[in-house]
Amino acid sequence: MVENGRTYEQSIMNSLRRIMRAVDIYSRKLNTEFGLTTPQLLCLDIMAKSKNMILKDLAKAVNLSESTVNGIADRLEAKLYVERRRSSLDRRKVFLVVTPAGHAILQRTPAFFQDRLSASLSLMSEAEQQAMTESLEHIAALMETEKWMQPQALT
Amino acid sequence: MVENGRTYEQSIMNSLRRIMRAVDIYSRKLNTEFGLTTPQLLCLDIMAKSKNMILKDLAKAVNLSESTVNGIADRLEAKLYVERRRSSLDRRKVFLVVTPAGHAILQRTPAFFQDRLSASLSLMSEAEQQAMTESLEHIAALMETEKWMQPQALT
DNA sequence: CACGAATGATTCGTGTTGTAATTATTTGAA
DNA sequence: TTCAAATAATTACAACACGAATCATTCGTG
Structure with missing residues (x-):
């Protein structure tokens, strides 16, 4: 029990929620002002650092599901910050390539x-x-x- | 710098994301098996503990926006765990009342x-x-x- | 009393997130 | 060789989450 009548677990969960919410709200503000959310920025940053990144590996790198990252890639592609290039060696693979505009926005966007x-x-x-x-x-x-x-179920 | 080449901030953010993701995945599992997600359970629990709870106060209590909580209330209402009752004293207010079924599921649902x-x-x-x-x-x-x-913007 | 401000709920649009299913392609074993 | 399994991407769907806008109602001040 903590002084406010909560257990440590409850306090910790509550703090975690508040932190993640603050991150989310910041992300939205970033999006309206710079046109990129935090997850988009995170993915773009990782893509920029690696040549021939495929979606599966990106998902693993950012700890998100493939479909989530696929959606993020869609939005980055729509904004022309990323291009999808199907591999000719293994046509199942699609390389995510950061465009010059993508690299540029990474420079101009605020720190995480x-x-x-x-x-x-x-x-x-x-x-x-x-x-x-x-x-x-x-x-x-x-x-x-x-x-x-x-x-x-509780016993 | 930490041993893996990350700063403490990066490691902390990464851990926070992993924790919240674990919570989310658990929430989905809960939903398929018990028909209630963690946010729904959290809201229902608070509603059950307070008579004549209105949406605005619930939102504050769970640290979420009103529109988010409104959606959660919609889903709980659709499942018949909650009823909306317009106040007759102040017709702007809508009381969120947990039904007997709502109280029952709270008892049967696993711990948070x-x-x-x-x-x-x-x-x-x-x-x-x-x-x-x-x-x-x-x-x-x-x-x-x-x-x-x-x-x-970065300087 | 009247009317603008404040309050409370709701709706709308967008982005994030996951699971499950689907499609296309490659691989590997009979 | 052929066909089933594995792999990669994608889609469909649902929940969550926010801000902004809208609507109804109440409050407060002139």
Whole structure:
């Protein structure tokens, strides 16, 4: 129990939601002002750093499902920041190629929201930052475990 | 820089995304097996605990926009777990009333995903849990601050 | 009282996200 | 060689999430 009557888990979940919501709201603002959302920026950035990226690998890199990334790729393509080029060696594969306009917008677009996170993190000591990072990674790994994924009715 | 070449911010954002994704995937599984998603469960739970809840207050309680909560209320109403009753005193207000079926499903539905979080948290000391909770709350509060919300092009 | 401001709910449009199904292509084994 | 399995992309569908706009109602002030 924490001072406000919540358990640590509830407080943590609540904070996580608030953080993700802040990221989402920032993403929308970014979109209206610069024409790119955070997920789009994230995908574009990764595509720009790798030649001949295919959708499947991009999805893995950003930790999103293939269909989600496919939709993001659609929107980036519609904005002419990305081109799809079918591989001639293996015609199942489609390379995602960042256009010059795509590279240009990457330069002009503000830093990712996580960079703003630095301000909050800088208030913690290096040791605290590291502890925090490791804890979150630990929790993420545990929550991704399949066995948690089977909902059980309360007994 | 962390050992994998990422900054703490990048690692933290990545972990947050992974955690939220795990929550989302669990939510979908819950929906196919119990007919309620996590957001629906969260809203229903709060509605059940309060008499004469109106949408505006519910939105505030769950930290979501009114239009989002309105959609969730629509789906709960369609499933007959909630009824909308227009207030006769102030006809702008619509009370969200949990039906007997709604109360019943709340009893039968598995614990929230955050309860599963306990397993991960229990591996940490009380002090670590507390530190983690406070850090996240701190970060959440900072990220909600309006001034961070104004994107600035890189200089 | 009248009328503009405030309040509360709802709708609309768009983007994100997942699962499941479908299509096209390649691979591998009988 | 042939055909089933695997692989890659895509589509269909549903839920979530937001801001902006709209509508009805109430409030408050002149």
